[in-house]
Amino acid sequence: MAEPIFLRDFAIIFGAAIGITLLFHHLRIAPIVGYLIAGVLLGPSMLGIVGDIELIEMMAEVGVILLLFLIGVEFSLAEIIRINRAVFVGGFLQVFLTTALVLLVALSFGASFEQGIFIGFLVALSSTAIVLKVLSDRGEIDSPQGRLSAAILIFQDLSVMVMVLLVPILGGGSDLSIAGVALNVFWALAIVVLMIAVSRFVVPFILYRVVQTHNRELFLISIVLICFGTAWLTSLIGLSLALGAFLAGLIISESEYGQHAFSEILPLKDIFSILFFVSIGMLLDIDSVLRNPLVILLAVLAIFVIKFAAGILIPVILGYPLRVGVLVGASLYQIGEFSFVLSKEGINLGLFSGDEYQVFLASAIITMVFTPFMIQGSRSFSEYVERLPIPHMIKFGYLHEDLFDRAKLKDHVVVVGFGLNGRNVSRVLSSFDIPFVVLEINPETVQTEKKRGVPILYGDASKEAVLEHIDIMMARSVVIAISDASATRGIVELARRLNPSIYIIARTRYMNEVNPLYSLGANDVIPEEFETSIGIISRLLHRYFIPVDEVEKHIIEIRKDGYEMFRNIHQKDAVLPQLEQHLPDIEIETIRIGVASPLDGKTLAEVGLRKKYGVTVLAVQRGRQTISNPSGDTQLLAQDIIILIGTRDNINRINSLIRSYN
Numbered sequence: 001m002a003e004p005i006f007l008r009d010f011a012i013i014f015g016a017a018i019g020i021t022l023l024f025h026h027l028r029i030a031p032i033v034g035y036l037i038a039g040v041l042l043g044p045s046m047l048g049i050v051g052d053i054e055l056i057e058m059m060a061e062v063g064v065i066l067l068l069f070l071i072g073v074e075f076s077l078a079e080i081i082r083i084n085r086a087v088f089v090g091g092f093l094q095v096f097l098t099t100a101l102v103l104l105v106a107l108s109f110g111a112s113f114e115q116g117i118f119i120g121f122l123v124a125l126s127s128t129a130i131v132l133k134v135l136s137d138r139g140e141i142d143s144p145q146g147r148l149s150a151a152i153l154i155f156q157d158l159s160v161m162v163m164v165l166l167v168p169i170l171g172g173g174s175d176l177s178i179a180g181v182a183l184n185v186f187w188a189l190a191i192v193v194l195m196i197a198v199s200r201f202v203v204p205f206i207l208y209r210v211v212q213t214h215n216r217e218l219f220l221i222s223i224v225l226i227c228f229g230t231a232w233l234t235s236l237i238g239l240s241l242a243l244g245a246f247l248a249g250l251i252i253s254e255s256e257y258g259q260h261a262f263s264e265i266l267p268l269k270d271i272f273s274i275l276f277f278v279s280i281g282m283l284l285d286i287d288s289v290l291r292n293p294l295v296i297l298l299a300v301l302a303i304f305v306i307k308f309a310a311g312i313l314i315p316v317i318l319g320y321p322l323r324v325g326v327l328v329g330a331s332l333y334q335i336g337e338f339s340f341v342l343s344k345e346g347i348n349l350g351l352f353s354g355d356e357y358q359v360f361l362a363s364a365i366i367t368m369v370f371t372p373f374m375i376q377g378s379r380s381f382s383e384y385v386e387r388l389p390i391p392h393m394i395k396f397g398y399l400h401e402d403l404f405d406r407a408k409l410k411d412h413v414v415v416v417g418f419g420l421n422g423r424n425v426s427r428v429l430s431s432f433d434i435p436f437v438v439l440e441i442n443p444e445t446v447q448t449e450k451k452r453g454v455p456i457l458y459g460d461a462s463k464e465a466v467l468e469h470i471d472i473m474m475a476r477s478v479v480i481a482i483s484d485a486s487a488t489r490g491i492v493e494l495a496r497r498l499n500p501s502i503y504i505i506a507r508t509r510y511m512n513e514v515n516p517l518y519s520l521g522a523n524d525v526i527p528e529e530f531e532t533s534i535g536i537i538s539r540l541l542h543r544y545f546i547p548v549d550e551v552e553k554h555i556i557e558i559r560k561d562g563y564e565m566f567r568n569i570h571q572k573d574a575v576l577p578q579l580e581q582h583l584p585d586i587e588i589e590t591i592r593i594g595v596a597s598p599l600d601g602k603t604l605a606e607v608g609l610r611k612k613y614g615v616t617v618l619a620v621q622r623g624r625q626t627i628s629n630p631s632g633d634t635q636l637l638a639q640d641i642i643i644l645i646g647t648r649d650n651i652n653r654i655n656s657l658i659r660s661y662n
Contacts, residue, residue, distance in 0.1 A: 009050045020037075039280060039284070040365070043284065068245040073252050089318065090151055102302075114171070117166075117170055118170050125339045131331050132153070140484060144442060203251050276337065300367060326378055331375055413478070414470060414478040417439075417481040422438060437470050474499075483509065534555055589644050591654075
């Protein structure tokens with residue numbers, strides 16, 4: 001009996017995928033990068049373990065169809081209509097500028113106009129799968145750069161449908177006359193109209209009958225039939241299989257069974273991704289790469305410069321600070337998975353030669369492999385760029401001048417970020433007539449909320465000039481309610497330096513980020529991971545009819561035990577809670593005595609803090625011991641933490657004296 005070669009190849013591919021996923025999980029790198037590398041190693045040009053070229057190409061084709069189908073299912077026409085300007089304006093500008101720049105470069109190297117446009121399409125697309133995976137792992141999906149990157153990626157995915165229609169025209173597969181273009185547009189519109197009609201009437205009727213059987217297998221088969229059937233029908237009229245698969249996904253998403261269909265297919269999504277990316281890696285011909293190393297290097301550099309520049313420019317045009325632009329540019333600089341879809345079309349239509357296709361594959365794989373490292377290093381690079389002599393309007397965003405149009409503030413609360421947490425904090429502060437100002441980096445949010453009367457200003461809170469303009473030195477508290485962990489650390493450090501007596505509350509996602517924030521000067525850090533567990537426990541106990549007072553008691557104990565594990569210098573809250581709120585002219589501060597401090601080894605009577613500086617020592621914390629209401633004979637030692645009370649000016653005087661020796 002002959003050996004079933006294709007089963008062996010599949011076993012090898014998925015076996016390699018398991019090892020790669022485990023390895024890259026520990027390295028905190030998107031496994032898609034590993035799938036590409038594995039494909040190169042397993043393919044016929046390297047180890048040759050999997051050598052059936054026809055099977056490889058078939059897997060790639062099926063993978064493309066299924067991936068685009070899933071993208072279509074995830075989209076919703078209603079949601080697309082409601083998408084804000086970040087998608088349509090930002091996404092369009094990114095695709096247009098990148099395509100135009102690539103066209104100019106291609107023309108300068110002797111390419112035809114059609115080839116230049118085609119290459120521009122390939123370069124304009126970025127990897128939705130890799131970027132969102134990396135941003136999600138870093139907890140930056142809800143950050144300004146995460147939201148803007150996701151918006152641009154959505155537009156790129158939508159533009160694939162238009163590009164697939166235009167590629168045959170560029171390749172001469174369609175008549176280049178006005179009549180030929182009009183015919184293609186007619187077919188495209190006809191398909192869209194047919195898709196809407198089918199999604200509203202035919203598909204719901206069929207799926208309703210299928211669902212009534214309560215047969216999961218029948219439902220799944222029906223979904224797969226719609227996917228491949230639509231792809232096949234669109235190919236009959238000269239359009240691509242990939243476009244048909246995307247339209248099939250949209251048809252499913254518009255039915256009332258869209259979410260159920262997506263949940264049924266979702267477990268297969270990773271399998272499709274593995275097949276697609278591994279097969280792409282296998283198609284790379286190492287011999288061709290070795291013949292053109294300089295060309296590939298230049299191509300990678302050109303892709304990086306063009307896409308990075310366009311990625312920086314778009315956020316700046318939309319009004320975001322330069323820092324966000326650098327982070328977005330680093331996220332979107334790679335070639336996307338749907339570029340492989342277009343490249344296959346280009347080969348079939350003669351827009352690519354064999355060597356040119358291999359140069360593209362190598363360049364695309366290299367940019368994908370380095371994406372996680374680019375995103376990781378973009379933070380440091382953005383800080384370097386901001387130190388360059390750049391106009392303030394670019395550095396801080398063109399709305400930064402709004403910071404000057406406000407009255408002087410005093411004893412106010414600074415709320416950083418106007419997401420869900422920021423909105424809730426602002427609403428409560430407003431209800432109690434507590435003065436506050438919101439700093440938000442999203443220009444659209446600022447403009448919208450200003451019209452509603454929210455005291456909100458545009459600005460990047462990680463910049464010293466921005467905090468100075470909202471009078472951080474006169475503020476009583478600052479609440480940092482953003483999702484960007486790195487920016488949160490920077491804001492805490494900056495706020496503490498500008499106003500040593502300010503009360504800082506920071507929100508963070510994970511508990512392992514708590515200690516660094518405390519060490520930078522935060523008074524309170526609220527880890528969502530910890531609070532989520534408390535919410536779960538509370539609701540669970542209520543379901544079992546545990547008395548409310550007992551539930552509250554347990555919650556208090558959990559919070560006490562949990563937060564005391566993180567805190568090391570913040571006992572002042574237990575000593576005099578709420579005192580600062582009731583005595584607005586009085587401040588409480590905790591200061592650690594350094595080894596070189598003049599206070600080391602002296603008694604409180606010798607130091608004379610009350611007599612000389614007008615501040616009183618409430619307590620001294622020495623390791624795990626707390627000396628409450630210390631006498632004049634109490635000796636101060638290096639590494640002691642003293643808790644002081646006094647006016648703002650007096651606290652700042654002694655604070656400056658002690659910290660200058662630390």
